[in-house]
Amino acid sequence: MIFYRQDLTDTQLLDLYKKILKPRLIEEKMLILIRQGKVSKWFSGIGQEAIAVGVTAVLDESEYVLPMHRNLGVFTSRNIPLYRLFSQWQGKANGFTKGRDRSFHFGTQEYKIIGMISHLGPQLGIADGIALANKLQNNKKITAVFTGEGATSEGDFHEALNIAAVWKLPVMFIIENNGYGLSTPTNEQYMCENLADKGTGYGMESHIIDGNNILEVYNKLSKLKEQMQENPRPVLLEFKTFRMRGHEEASGTKYVPQELRDEWSEKDPVTNYRRFLTESGVLTAEFDEQLHNEIKQEIDENLAIAHAEPEIVPTYEGELADVYKPYEYEEVIHSSESKNIRFIDAIRTSLEQSMKKHENLVMMGQDIAEYGGAFKITDGFVEFFGKARVRNTPICESAVVSTGMGLSINGYKAIVEMQFADFVSTGFNPIVNLLAKSHYRWGEKADVVVRMPCGGGTQAGPFHSQTNEAWFTKTPGLKVVYPAFPYDAKGLLNTSINDPNPVLFFEHKLLYRSIYQDVPNDYYTIPLGKAAMIKEGEKITIIAFGATVHWALETLEKHPDIEADLIDLRTLQPLDTETIFASVKKTGKVIIYQEDTLFGGIASDISALIMEQCFEYLDGPVKRVASLDSPIPFTKALEDQFLPKERFEKELMDLLAY
Secondary structure (H helix, E strand, C coil): CCCCCCCCCHHHHHHHHHHHHHHHHHHHHHHHHHHCCCCCCCCCCCCCHHHHHHHHHHCCCCCCEECCCCCHHHHHHCCCCHHHHHHHHCCCCCCCCCCCCCCCCCEEHHHCEECCCCCCCHHHHHHHHHHHHHHHHCCCCCEEEEEECHHHHCHHHHHHHHHHHHHCCCEEEEEEECCEECCEEHHHCCCCCCHHHHHHHCCCEEEEEECCCHHHHHHHHHHHHHHHHHCCCCEEEEEECCCCCCCCHHHCCCCCCHHHHHHHHCCCHHHHHHHHHHHCCCCCHHHHHHHHHHHHHHHHHHHHHHHHCCCCCCCHHHHHHCCCCCCCCCCCCCCCCEEEEEHHHHHHHHHHHHHHHCCCEEEEECCCCCCCCCCCCCCCHHHHHCCCCEEECCCCHHHHHHHHHHHHHCCCEEEEECCCHHHHHHHHHHHHHHHCCHHHHHCCCCCEEEEEEECCCCCCCCCCCCCCCHHHHCCCCCEEECCCCHHHHHHHHHHHHHCCCCEEEEEEHHHHCCCEEEEECCCCCCCCCCCEEEECCCCEEEEECCHHHHHHHHHHHHCCCCCEEEEECCEEECCCHHHHHHHHHHHCCEEEEEEEECCCCHHHHHHHHHHHHHHHHCCCCCEEEEECCCCCCCCHHHHHHHCCHHHHHHHHHHHHCC
16 A cells, blocks of 8 residues: 655644544444443444545535444544543433434534434435535535445435536535445445446546545545535545445454455555554654553543443433424514415415525425426526526435435525425435434434425326325424415415424415415414314314315305314324314314325324314214225226215215214
8 A cells, every 4th residue: 555645744644643543443442342242233434444534634624524334533533522422322311312313323513414314325415405505605615425335226326416416516425335235245236347437427527546545535635625616516436445344243244255354454544554654754653652542541531421421311201302393483474465366376475485584595396497397386486586596406306305404404494396296205215214303313403395286186197196194294203284275375384484394385286276365465474283263163073184175165065054163274293183172072073084095194193182082072983084095096087086075975964963
């Protein structure tokens, strides 16, 4: 291994040595603690330290780095107090996740480190969002994100690289090619000779770097960073290295040929760099021994702090309090001036006024810029707000959602438009595993609204007609809003954008151009979690949301003698159980009306809540009316049969007669 110091001073060379030695000594201590049963799990980065240390040394402390679970050198190079890392690994309160996650599955804004989730791929999209925020601010900051060779097979890898290339985002995409994805060798993972070759397909500059040579890493990345600051663009970097330990300690390394281990042990990044410094006269044996002793003492002292820390005492209140970022609703009262507009106009007006209110708000979606979106809601927005804030995206929902998370991390608000709610399935993972869990895991908000044009009645078939709110109402950490009227749509969307938590905002396509209402011209808000009482009566409670509110009204108009409470939920998560229970206790009978298919829908949970809380007040069974348990069909006769409109009237009458 050949080291070229170039113009680095002795002080700089020694600083890199200190930084690469520290994670190695910590890891050696961890291996001892594992054998003693004092640490439960460990993902070793021995043999790969030069990459984490070299990358972090090149970045300023204000520049974000997104590491993986073998990048201890990132955390130590940012000088995180060791006792906090030890507390994190032991599940103590002084860690970064309050015992809720392990290893390096956490982030910290204080040190500008954004840790991974086990699904790996979304991390790359987060880097896109962070870099986009930097580019919008023109602050010349670079973002570095790590991944392994195994994760390059994930769709999120390709989506994130494509977005970064198209938008010219200053991201260093770092592949640590260590030979194995758990036990699967590279020749069973991809067929190209080098992963760096994939950059060509995205029009992206790429490089292959010796990941075990700290000076090659540091010098090449230093030059690249300068170039990227002057000419913002992404760069794909493949670091050739090797994982000397198992995927995690329990998995072992029996699947690795001994000759391969012997070959790479000769390329040890710490040993070889120490030899180079010693032979160059930069490092003396005495100073090396002093460094070892100082670091080992620091490790022991900080371990003692972590060991002395008490175990976490769980409480229901503490756990539930951190699922969402606390948000103090700000009521904005509208003036009396209003205009009779359609549902779709209310959505457009909310977006327009919110873009003016929040200069850090960025909208992303397919065809939303010059074309104005599939439903023309954002038509003309580019001329007013510019393409920097109204962004057409490639067709890659997963990375776009993750990009929204990155924007949120770096001080922006994001709105992601799903062209149709059905298409959210390809962006499902980052919504339910990244946005939903971030605040609970490490206290980071996910200031992202996902707009969801949904619903049937337009003969659009199985892939453009679903109302799939139940995919998200059962996921803690998400808020789900589903208005039925233009007035509510505008006020609730305004609040959703203000709220720093992730919100799924459902907009029924059938209502877009069919429902009119007087809506205030100016900006106003409506609180989430508060249902609306559309009609009041003593005989029965009807609970509905979205299009079913209007279908229920049509039925009640046919039967003016029915005295019913008609509740429009408006928000499904949080759910206004107070209004629901009060009405059921008054009427004694309840029917829940949803457009989604019956089994597993939110009506089932509402029914269970009513049975648990209001059983003694009921004068009949809780009834649920929903669409057939089949995919939604295309032909009108089949769709009419699928939707619950005809069945609702019969079920309502039967329950009244019970």
